[in-house]
Amino acid sequence: MSIERLSPVELRPSPLYSHVVRTGNLVFIAGQVAQDAAGQMVGAGDFQTQAAQVFENLSHALACVGASLRHLVKITIYITDPRFRDSLREINQRYLPTDQPTSTLLVVAGLARPEYLIEIDAVAALD
Numbered sequence: 001m002s003i004e005r006l007s008p009v010e011l012r013p014s015p016l017y018s019h020v021v022r023t024g025n026l027v028f029i030a031g032q033v034a035q036d037a038a039g040q041m042v043g044a045g046d047f048q049t050q051a052a053q054v055f056e057n058l059s060h061a062l063a064c065v066g067a068s069l070r071h072l073v074k075i076t077i078y079i080t081d082p083r084f085r086d087s088l089r090e091i092n093q094r095y096l097p098t099d100q101p102t103s104t105l106l107v108v109a110g111l112a113r114p115e116y117l118i119e120i121d122a123v124a125a126l127d
Contacts, residue, residue, distance in 0.1 A: 010060035032057040072101040
């Protein structure tokens with residue numbers, strides 16, 4: 001089975017990892033944070049804005065293999081404060097209103113940069 005490694009233009013390229021890896025009908029998406037294509041922080045100090053950017057980044061990652069958020073089968077969500085759970089539910093409902101993947105939520109002491117409040121990695125299955 002072949003392995004395809006992709007970095008969509010809408011996501012800041014990294015010399016350390018691929019944003020998207022496709023093998024067969026499975027798609028693995030690296031942890032996405034509130035960063036735009038230029039590598040700029042989006043929504044400093046604002047959890048909802050950061051969460052929305054993360055879901056937009058997931059959408060871009062999926063689009064590069066012809067998929068959408070409805071193809072997600074598993075997400076792992078990392079947040080830095082348990083008080084963000086209610087806001088997360090709102091954002092989750094906006095982006096995943098009907099096709100809910102399995103999900104694991106972790107509250108962590110910190111992410112790669114102190115200003116990041118949320119990170120999500122994902123697995124999708126193509127039709």
